[in-house]
Amino acid sequence: MNEASPLATVHGQPTWQVVRAEILRRIRARYWEPGALIPGEMVLAKKFGCARATVNRALRDLAEEGLVERRRKAGTRVALHPVRKATLEIPVTRIEVEKRGASYRHAVIERETAKPPELVASKLGSGVKKLLHLRSLHFADDHPFIYEDRWVNQVAVPDVMKESFEHVSTNEWLVRNAPFTHGDITFGAENTTEAEAQLLEAHEGDAILVIQRITWSEKMPITFVRLAHAPGHRLRTTI
Amino acid sequence: MNEASPLATVHGQPTWQVVRAEILRRIRARYWEPGALIPGEMVLAKKFGCARATVNRALRDLAEEGLVERRRKAGTRVALHPVRKATLEIPVTRIEVEKRGASYRHAVIERETAKPPELVASKLGSGVKKLLHLRSLHFADDHPFIYEDRWVNQVAVPDVMKESFEHVSTNEWLVRNAPFTHGDITFGAENTTEAEAQLLEAHEGDAILVIQRITWSEKMPITFVRLAHAPGHRLRTTI
DNA sequence: AAGTGGTCTAGACCACGTC
DNA sequence: ACGTGGTCTAGACCACTTT
Numbered sequence: 309m310n311e312a313s314p315l316a317t318v319h320g321q322p323t324w325q326v327v328r329a330e331i332l333r334r335i336r337a338r339y340w341e342p343g344a345l346i347p348g349e350m351v352l353a354k355k356f357g358c359a360r361a362t363v364n365r366a367l368r369d370l371a372e373e374g375l376v377e378r379r380r381k382a383g384t385r386v387a388l389h390p391v392r393k394a395t396l397e398i399p400v401t402r403i404e405v406e407k408r409g410a411s412y413r414h415a416v417i418e419r420e421t422a423k424p425p426e427l428v429a430s431k432l433g434s435g436v437k438k439l440l441h442l443r444s445l446h447f448a449d450d451h452p453f454i455y456e457d458r459w460v461n462q463v464a465v466p467d468v469m470k471e472s473f474e475h476v477s478t479n480e481w482l483v484r485n486a487p488f489t490h491g492d493i494t495f496g497a498e499n500t501t502e503a504e505a506q507l508l509e510a511h512e513g514d515a516i517l518v519i520q521r522i523t524w525s526e527k528m529p530i531t532f533v534r535l536a537h538a539p540g541h542r543l544r545t546t547i
Numbered sequence: 548m549n550e551a552s553p554l555a556t557v558h559g560q561p562t563w564q565v566v567r568a569e570i571l572r573r574i575r576a577r578y579w580e581p582g583a584l585i586p587g588e589m590v591l592a593k594k595f596g597c598a599r600a601t602v603n604r605a606l607r608d609l610a611e612e613g614l615v616e617r618r619r620k621a622g623t624r625v626a627l628h629p630v631r632k633a634t635l636e637i638p639v640t641r642i643e644v645e646k647r648g649a650s651y652r653h654a655v656i657e658r659e660t661a662k663p664p665e666l667v668a669s670k671l672g673s674g675v676k677k678l679l680h681l682r683s684l685h686f687a688d689d690h691p692f693i694y695e696d697r698w699v700n701q702v703a704v705p706d707v708m709k710e711s712f713e714h715v716s717t718n719e720w721l722v723r724n725a726p727f728t729h730g731d732i733t734f735g736a737e738n739t740t741e742a743e744a745q746l747l748e749a750h751e752g753d754a755i756l757v758i759q760r761i762t763w764s765e766k767m768p769i770t771f772v773r774l775a776h777a778p779g780h781r782l783r784t785t786i
Numbered sequence: 787a788a789g790t791g792g793t794c795t796a797g798a799c800c801a802c803g804t805c
Numbered sequence: 806a807c808g809t810g811g812t813c814t815a816g817a818c819c820a821c822t823t824t
Contacts, residue, residue, distance in 0.1 A: 544732070618803070619808085
């Protein structure tokens with residue numbers, strides 16, 4: 309096991325990635341054990357024969373992935389409990405359907421201005437009164453794909469009242485017209501109610517994946533949406 | 548709307564984040580519309596009164612988030628379909644339970660060396676023959692939390708045969724003794740079978756969140772695991 | 787008080803992809 | 806061929822913490 313080889317002889321790859329890979333190798337080989345202190349950036353830079361900024365880039369990347377923990381003055385340590393992070397892409401429904409090679413279509417089932425149920429109101433904040441309620445279905449190749457139940461804050465997005473959403477899905481329209489700054493998402497499994505089952509062409513009680521999302525623009529809540537996916541729907545990702 | 552203010556008068560925040568915020572503001576304000584070409588790094592650097600590397604850092608960050616698309620020679624464009632990415636943290640089960648303020652305990656239900664079902668075998672690759680099969684339950688405050696069904700490749704992790712997993716969960720042991728390089732994850736909803744329902748103290752047919760994970764060390768498959776969560780379990784994250 | 791990472795700069799060279 | 810982003814460097818100053 310080589311100790312201090314000045315930059316491994318790898319080509320094509322940027323130096324910081326080579327450094328990153330070498331540090332990763334040492335961590336995995338237990339050369340630096342979990343919880344152990346890794347040499348400082350200047351030391352590593354000299355060892356690898358590169359600039360400190362390059363080592364910094366490598367370590368910063370590893371820190372973002374949760375494999376090392378960095379603190380000023382305290383130094384860099386190998387993470388005790390490397391929390392792996394899986395990133396799920398949240399595309400617009402139309403794109404998601406088309407990516408599966410299916411044709412997309414959507415239909416608005418109900419559209420009303422109404423008082424939200426307590427559950428929705430509490431999540432959006434008590435100050436939100438005027439809400440547009442939209443229920444719609446997204447289809448993939450004419451099969452129900454997602455049943456969407458959405459509440460939109462009219463104060464945050466006044467233009468929403470002018471749009472029928474017959475040609476553009478609410479989802480896509482909002483991305484264009486009311487970009488959000490941040491949001492909360494929860495993933496869960498639920499048994500379909502009779503009504504949902506009918507809409508999704510499923511059987512009552514079928515297990516479905518339900519995603520709830522609330523988005524804000526700064527401090528102003530924009531929308532709450534509950535997406536009930538057809539049975540069998542799966543989310544995939546890699547780590 | 549100020550046009551070319553050399554660095555906004557924001558304090559405490561690193562310059563690259565100020566630049567990033569300003570670019571983000573212009574995108575959201577439609578100053579640069581979706582699909583539009585953003586000025587080059589050198590131009591922006593001069594406009595903001597900072598070094599090109601600083602602008603680069605800001606734009607690189609935005610690119611990673613999917614808000615802009617960058618290509619050499621072609622330049623930087625505002626993304627047409629900003630794919631938001633939600634990052635889910637995948638902690639060791641024990642940590643996840645303890646983070647909820649509950650006490651953790653686990654129990655091995657079954658342990659055998661067996662031929663995997665076709666479904667598992669196909670996912671791990673046909674070359675994998677010797678597998679350890681482990682079924683176990685994870686408890687939170689003595690209530691079933693996750694039912695785990697796991698297959699471990701004995702060739703990749705020979706030491707696995709020496710461990711009883713009565714004191715350390717397989718999950719945690721593998722993190723220590725067989726770190727993986729990458730993996731696939733799928734999230735789905737399923738109705739519990741009668742057997743599962745009994746283990747999870749649920750009713751047959753209850754909707755549960757099921758996570759399947761396959762991990763590799765380079766090209767060697769390490770383990771396949773199916774995690775059946777107790778009814779009502781939710782994953783949360785922010786975007 | 788001192789050491790470590792965080793950031794910034796000015797300049798340079800290079801790789802890629804468009805032209 | 807040429808322009809843009811990608812990377813690298815050497816040096817500097819600063820912020821945060823631990824000692």
